[in-house]
Amino acid sequence: MSVIRAENVVKSYRAGDVVVQALRGVSFAIEAGAFVSFVGPSGSGKSTLLNLIGCLDRPSSGKLTVLDTDVAALGRKESARFRGRNIGFIFQDFNLIPVLTVYENVEYPLVMVQEWPKRRRHERIMELLGAVGMADQAQKRPDQISGGQKQRVAVARALAPETKIVLADEPTANLDSETAHRVIDLMRHLKTTFGVTFVFSTHDPKIMAEAEIIYHLEDGQVKTVENAREAVHA
Amino acid sequence: MLDLLKIAIRNLVRNWRRTFLTAGLITVGVMAVLLFTSLAGSFKGLMIGQFTDSIVGHLEIHATGYVASIDNLPLTLGMDAAMTERAEAALKATPDVVAYSPRVKFAAMFSNFAETTGVRVNGIDPAKEDATLPLLKSRITEGDPEGLLKPGQILIPDLLANGMHVKIGDSVVLIATNKDGSVNGQTFTVRGILSGLSGPGGRDSYIDINDARHILRMSGAETNEIVVRLKQLNDVTQAVASLKAALVQDRAPDGMPLFEVHSWDQLTPFATVAHMIDLLTLFIKVILVSIVLISVMNVMVMAVYERIREIGTIAAIGTPPRRILQLFLAEGLLLGLFGTAVGVALSLGAILFLNLHTVHFAFGQQSNIVLAPTIGTADIVTACVVVIVVAALAALQPAWKAARMNPIEALRHV
Numbered sequence: 001m002s003v004i005r006a007e008n009v010v011k012s013y014r015a016g017d018v019v020v021q022a023l024r025g026v027s028f029a030i031e032a033g034a035f036v037s038f039v040g041p042s043g044s045g046k047s048t049l050l051n052l053i054g055c056l057d058r059p060s061s062g063k064l065t066v067l068d069t070d071v072a073a074l075g076r077k078e079s080a081r082f083r084g085r086n087i088g089f090i091f092q093d094f095n096l097i098p099v100l101t102v103y104e105n106v107e108y109p110l111v112m113v114q115e116w117p118k119r120r121r122h123e124r125i126m127e128l129l130g131a132v133g134m135a136d137q138a139q140k141r142p143d144q145i146s147g148g149q150k151q152r153v154a155v156a157r158a159l160a161p162e163t164k165i166v167l168a169d170e171p172t173a174n175l176d177s178e179t180a181h182r183v184i185d186l187m188r189h190l191k192t193t194f195g196v197t198f199v200f201s202t203h204d205p206k207i208m209a210e211a212e213i214i215y216h217l218e219d220g221q222v223k224t225v226e227n228a229r230e231a232v233h234a
Numbered sequence: 235m236l237d238l239l240k241i242a243i244r245n246l247v248r249n250w251r252r253t254f255l256t257a258g259l260i261t262v263g264v265m266a267v268l269l270f271t272s273l274a275g276s277f278k279g280l281m282i283g284q285f286t287d288s289i290v291g292h293l294e295i296h297a298t299g300y301v302a303s304i305d306n307l308p309l310t311l312g313m314d315a316a317m318t319e320r321a322e323a324a325l326k327a328t329p330d331v332v333a334y335s336p337r338v339k340f341a342a343m344f345s346n347f348a349e350t351t352g353v354r355v356n357g358i359d360p361a362k363e364d365a366t367l368p369l370l371k372s373r374i375t376e377g378d379p380e381g382l383l384k385p386g387q388i389l390i391p392d393l394l395a396n397g398m399h400v401k402i403g404d405s406v407v408l409i410a411t412n413k414d415g416s417v418n419g420q421t422f423t424v425r426g427i428l429s430g431l432s433g434p435g436g437r438d439s440y441i442d443i444n445d446a447r448h449i450l451r452m453s454g455a456e457t458n459e460i461v462v463r464l465k466q467l468n469d470v471t472q473a474v475a476s477l478k479a480a481l482v483q484d485r486a487p488d489g490m491p492l493f494e495v496h497s498w499d500q501l502t503p504f505a506t507v508a509h510m511i512d513l514l515t516l517f518i519k520v521i522l523v524s525i526v527l528i529s530v531m532n533v534m535v536m537a538v539y540e541r542i543r544e545i546g547t548i549a550a551i552g553t554p555p556r557r558i559l560q561l562f563l564a565e566g567l568l569l570g571l572f573g574t575a576v577g578v579a580l581s582l583g584a585i586l587f588l589n590l591h592t593v594h595f596a597f598g599q600q601s602n603i604v605l606a607p608t609i610g611t612a613d614i615v616t617a618c619v620v621v622i623v624v625a626a627l628a629a630l631q632p633a634w635k636a637a638r639m640n641p642i643e644a645l646r647h648v
Contacts, residue, residue, distance in 0.1 A: 051642055054550065056550060056641050056642050057642055076555065077554065077555065080549065080552050080553065080554050080555065081552065081554065082552075083550065083551065083552035084551065084552025084553070084554070085552070087552070088551070089547075089550050089551055091547065091645070093543075095543065095544070095546075095547040095645075097241075097544060097547070097548070098248065098544075099241070099244035099245055099247070099248045100241070100244065108548070108551075109551050109552065109553075111237040111238075112237070112238070112241075112548065112553050112557050112561075113551060113552040113553050113554070113557075157551070158551075161552075
């Protein structure tokens with residue numbers, strides 16, 4: 001079953017007097033529980049595509065459905081509500097809230113986005129912090145932990161509200177090679193544990209190789225697709 | 235909600251110097267307003283008290299048309315015995331009235347047997363006048379103030395005493411023309427010298443009301459002014475209204491009302507000064523509102539600008555725009571609340587200090603007046619509500635901007 005389906009998706013935007021074609025008719029389908037990577041050089045349209053899948057933006061034309069919901073049909077508030085329920089985000093710069101502890105950062109979407117009862121919240125946070133190996137750092141502030149630890153907390157935050165899809169835009173770009181692999185391994189492990197679809201963008205060939213399905217983007221178009229899953233099954 | 239407040243407090247603490255300075259500014263503004271209101275209010279109250287408790291009372295009753303001609307002291311616009319009795323009956327039926335003093339006022343010639351000058355004479359019942367105007371005796375700078383005066387005695391203003399070289403115990407003569415045009419005179423002994431409220435001056439003398447009636451050859455208990463003291467000066471508007479209502483049915487044959495009732499502020503120019511003090515207080519309040527508005531808005535605009543990426547992050551993970559708005563509004567509100575709470579506490583402390591360590595000042599001839607600043611709950615509540623509402627309003631625009639921010643653009647912000 002496809003959780004994300006793009007049909008001839010086009011995204012153009014205006015930069016001054018110039019109209020930029022960020023995506024030029026992209027089509028693909030991502031199955032539930034997949035571990036997918038969009039790769040390509042800078043300006044190839046990776047971030048634009050993730051923004052569209054994350055309901056942060058709307059396609060100029062074509063059809064994009066996420067969890068059977070037409071992204072273009074969502075208004076601002078509906079988009080926020082949809083993201084809050086279904087989509088988790090991991091950012092290149094971690095983007096943890098500096099005034100909150102590790103525990104509170106993971107708690108944030110359960111308090112400010114959804115309204116989970118305290119006990120259920122606590123159980124979920126401890127489960128996730130345990131899963132990412134940060135349970136013993138729960139009371140530390142982001143400035144007291146390393147980059148790799150920050151990204152692990154960000155992964156836990158992305159999963160907190162029982163999201164179905166996690167989008168990660170260059171999640172390892174600010175990490176050293178070893179830490180980057182650990183974070184990707186963790187993401188893959190959590191994908192299996194929590195049954196979540198992970199979609200991430202990268203331009204690092206070593207990280208890219210970790211994905212089950214790799215979409216190569218170039219000039220706003222999908223040039224090739226590598227499907228390690230099918231290769232394994234074959 | 236508590237979680238939102240917790241995050242708002244953390245956000246304020248993250249830049250504690252700025253928060254402290256802004257809250258400090260609000261504190262100073264609140265203190266300025268509350269202290270000015272209490273000091274100006276105390277000063278105004280004392281000054282009004284000097285006038286109401288020694289000259290005009292809280293309100294006065296006259297025959298219709300008297301106040302319009304009050305500078306001429308017209309004897310033809312007096313209240314005969316029946317009218318006086320009717321007015322006294324209305325006063326006795328008014329619960330706010332604690333004392334009243336009928337007066338016979340007239341213009342007279344004052345002579346020391348060598349020189350003559352014009353004076354305004356107040357014929358008073360000393361006991362009733364003392365009960366109605368308790369500070370009158372404090373204006374007697376020479377002579378025995380107790381009991382004010384007796385029949386045959388006169389209190390004269392200091393300028394008149396100095397100009398006419400008259401001392402305590404001297405004999406003087408008052409000569410007056412009554413309403414029928416006949417002239418009469420009477421000798422008085424100077425009982426005391428009166429100071430004016432705002433320095434040497436004034437031409438008001440005081441004699442016993444029966445002496446006044448004798449000079450003017452009045453047959454009965456005629457008066458031309460009744461000065462009234464109320465339980466609370468603040469009740470004056472209500473008391474004037476109820477007295478007017480009680481006396482409205484008393485009409486002349488031509489249908490005109492027989493009586494007119496005026497509050498103190500309609501009878502003395504000092505009311506203008508009191509209004510100016512109120513205007514100054516309002517001006518200070520406007521400055522406070524400006525301080526709060528500008529400082530909170532400045533902080534919140536800075537907070538939004540500094541946290542654009544963070545706003546992008548929380549928007550991206552699905553925080554509803556309403557919650558983002560609430561978060562920034564809460565920060566502005568907390569800033570206002572904190573500044574106001576400290577400001578109120580310090581102001582109350584300062585007011586307590588000023589009351590414990592009495593401050594004396596002089597006003598005109600009145601020296602050693604004790605300044606006792608007080609502040610009413612209503613003034614505190616008003617100041618708090620205004621500051622908090624203004625703080626919230628100041629935070630509204632930046633909060634709105636944060637809530638409406640495009641997450642993609644916010645996340646790209648460097």
